[in-house]
Amino acid sequence: MDFKLTEEQQMLQETAARLVRDTYTFDKREKASASDTGFSPEFWQQMGELGLTAIPFPEELGGFGGTGVENMLIMKELGRGICLEPYMESVIFAGGLITQLGSDTQKDELLAGIASGELQAAVALDEPNSHYQLSEVQTTAKQQGDSWSLTGRKAVVIGGHTAGKILVSARTAGDLRDQQGISLFIVDPASTGVTRRNYATVDGRKACELFLDNAQGELLGQAGEAFDAISYQAGRAMAALCAEAVGAMEVACDITLDYLKTRKQFGVPIGKFQALQHRMVDMRTELEQATSMAILAACVADEADNAERTRTLTAAKFMINRCGRKVAEEAIQLHGGIAMTWEYSLAHYAKRLVMISHQLGDDDHHLEAYANQMSVA
Template sequence: MDFKLTEEQQMLQETAARLVRDAYTFDKREKFSASETGFSPEFWQQMGELGLTAIPFPEELGGFGGTGVENMLIMQELGRGITLEPYMESVILAGGLITQLGSDSQKDELLGAIASGELQAAVALDEPSSHYLLNDVQTTAKQDGSDWTLSGRKAVVIGGHTAGKILVSARTAGDVRDEKGISLFIVDPKGAGVTRREYATVDGRKGCELFLDNAPGELLGQAGEAFPAITYQAGRAIAALCAEAIGAMEVACDVTLDYLKQRKQFGVPIGKFQALQHRMVDMRTELEQATSMTILAACVASEEDSVERTRTLTAAKFLVNRSARKVAEEAIQLHGGIAMTWEYSLAHYAKRLVMISHQLGDDDHHLEAYAKLMSVA
């Protein structure tokens, strides 16, 4: 198999890398995190102007027809800068759901704005008691003629505090954990019956709890038939998160190696101590394994839905989760106390890696899911 990037893919990667390098120094990131939005609207606008927010969408919908590989290249660079913008949530996950389920009018209204960066969207799939199970939906939707109203509570809506539109999963039929009967709705967060409780996450981002009390919603796709699309697009998002983790792990490894070369103990750099060299090699080994699985996940992310695709993405998330935490923990221990200080960048890379290892399922969740998929193979 040829793993070489095409000329267009190389240009895409270089564009994303240059943008992050020039616009996202660590000091600037701290200011963005402390701002009202929690990220940089200017950086988001730049991504739109450069076409990065349009990469995943079909050409007929205003995009560039990118696949999971193109998503991987962008997310990896965003991971290097531990950027705060909700690219995965808005462009890949929300944009993917609208592309798959939306009517022509909904696509015309929303996808062009998302692709240009004018509209930031969010996705509300988790609930306080769902624990990674996307089919555990207690939020309900009721129909009155052609109108729908939603009631319930959604948790950890990353980017939901500034989103112009939020895609909300709600139950229109069935029991709490039935896969049938789950629908998806477009909700205006500033509309009647919608309340957002904003908060900061451990990795410096911002999100919100979403409270719905007979809030109007616009049905996306067929009522009760949204779950297959949700799981498919969650798979694309998982591949993107793996790529972001790879970018963050690469920087964590590089920063740690530089520290081992500079920090001296007993008159010599501590990198000369064999025990620390072995631990540094272990970090690089984890990174290489995770990188291989991330490339595989990116290659299958845009394929048609299948058990094999799901199994591959689940295995990738499991391995990357483990590697991300291992790299973060080793990097902190090899640094010592300085790695725990807020002013040092490594602490923030470690926090982001831990957050990624929980987003859309931790390693225990994906190990259990993989075991179930193996039993039906």
Template sequence: MDFNLSDEQQMLAETVQRLVRDIYTFEHRLAGYQSDAGESPEFWQQMAELGITSVPIAGRYEGFDGTGVENMLVMKELGRGLCLEPFLHSQIYAAGLVQQLGSPEQRQRLLPKVSAGECRLAVADEEAGTHYQPDQARCRAVACERGWRLNGRKRVVIGGDSAHYLLVTARTEDGLSLFMVDPDAEGVRRIGYACVDGPRACDLVLDDVYIEPDDLLGQPGRALSALQYQRGRALAAQCSEALGSMEAAFGLTLEYLKSRQQFGSPIGRFQVLQHRMADMRGELELATSMAVLAACVADDPDSEDRSRKLAAAKFTSARASQMMAEAAIQLHGGIGMTWEYVLAHHAKRLVMLAHQFGDDDFHLSHYSALLETPAGNQQSVAV
């Protein structure tokens, strides 16, 4: 297999890398976090002007027609810069659902605006007690004379407090369905907050919200397979985001061991600390390999093999993320926990990324279940 990037992919990687390095400094991130928006609208606008927001969108909707590899290149640099903007949840996950489930009219109405960065989406598929399984949703949609009535609660909708449209999962009499909800509609209430690792999210309260027939994505009760598939694409991109953050944390730790003096010499000369850095490097290399694997299979047709590889990648990424966060802080000592030092923010981000879209135990269980699936009885398992 050829792992070399094409000229176009290399240009994309260098563009995002240069933008994040030159614009998205740690001070810029802190200013965005403390602002009312909770992010940097200027940075989002710059990504849109450079065409980065169009990378995951199909070419027929004015997008870049990017694959999992292009998504990996973008997300790795956004992870390295600890960027607060919900690129993954809007441009990859939510837009992917619209591309897969939406009617031609819905896709044409939404996706060019999403590609241009003018419209942002968010997916509300998590509820209390569902434990990473959207098919366990208790939010309900009941057909009425001219559409649907939606009632329920959603939690931790990443990017939901700034999204122009919310893609909400709800149970109908035919199964799990997906609805496009205007956050300003009557009966919709968003409770916004900053997550512990920086990005903003919201909890969603839906009280007898009226949904137009044209705002149902796909057929009633047929959304689960699309959700599983697009969560797999988002999961692959998230592994790359975690990889970028892990690389940054590793680099910060290595530099600290070279510069911190103890007993008249850099602490990096102590053999026990060298062993810890070797362990971290091993975890980083393993996470890199699995992130590349996830990116390569992200857009493959849904299959048991794809689900197994994505589950393995997420399990590896989650374990590596937690190990890197803990080891980096331990090697830094107290300074590693201070708000003014970027490493503390990488550590928090890595721990939270390890739990989004399923933690290591969740994906290990799914991987085991897939291995036990009898031949001839293959089925897709949620990732």
């Protein structure tokens, strides 16, 4: 199989890499993390001006017709900079749901803003007790004439604290864990009945708990039939997270190798010690495995929904979770105490890798899901 990038893909990768390298220093990231928005609006605007926020959308909707491979190239560079901007949540996940389920009017109203970077969207699918099960939805929606009223609570809505629109899953029929009966709604967080409790996450980002009390929502797609689209777009989002993790792992490995070459003990660089060399090789091995799985996930992310695609993405996310956490743990151990200081960038790469290993499903969740899929097959 030919894994060479096309000329256009190489230009896209170079554009994203140059943007992150030249404008997203660690000091600027820390200032952005401490701000009210939790990310850099200026960097987000630059991404929009360069067309990076329009990459995944079809050309007829104002995008560039990018695939999972193009998403991978961008997300990998964002991972190298441990960028705080909610690109995956807004562009890939929310944008994908609107593209798949939205009416022509909804697409015209929302996708142009998301593609230009003028509108930031978020997805609210998890609940306090759902534990990665997207079908476990207690939030309810009731139709009142031509409008819908939503009541419930959503947890860990990444980027939801600044989002102009939030896509909320709610149950309109069926029992608690039924896949049928789940609908998706567009909610304006500034409307009556919507409350957000904002907080910082462990990796320096910001999120919110979303409380809905008879809040008005605009139906996206057909009532009760949104689960398949949610599951499909969650797969695309997982592939994007895999690519981001690989970017973060690459930098963590590079930082650790540089440290082993410069840190001296007993008059020689500690990288001379064979035991530490072996651990460094183990880190690189994990990185190679993760890279292969991220490429595989990117190649199948936009394929038609089927069992093989689901198994591949589940396996990729499991491997990325395991490899990312292994790299983070080894990097900290090889650095010693300095790895735990807040001013040292490695600690933040480790935190982001741990966060990715829990976002959209941890090891146990995906291992069980993969086993169930093999049993069915």
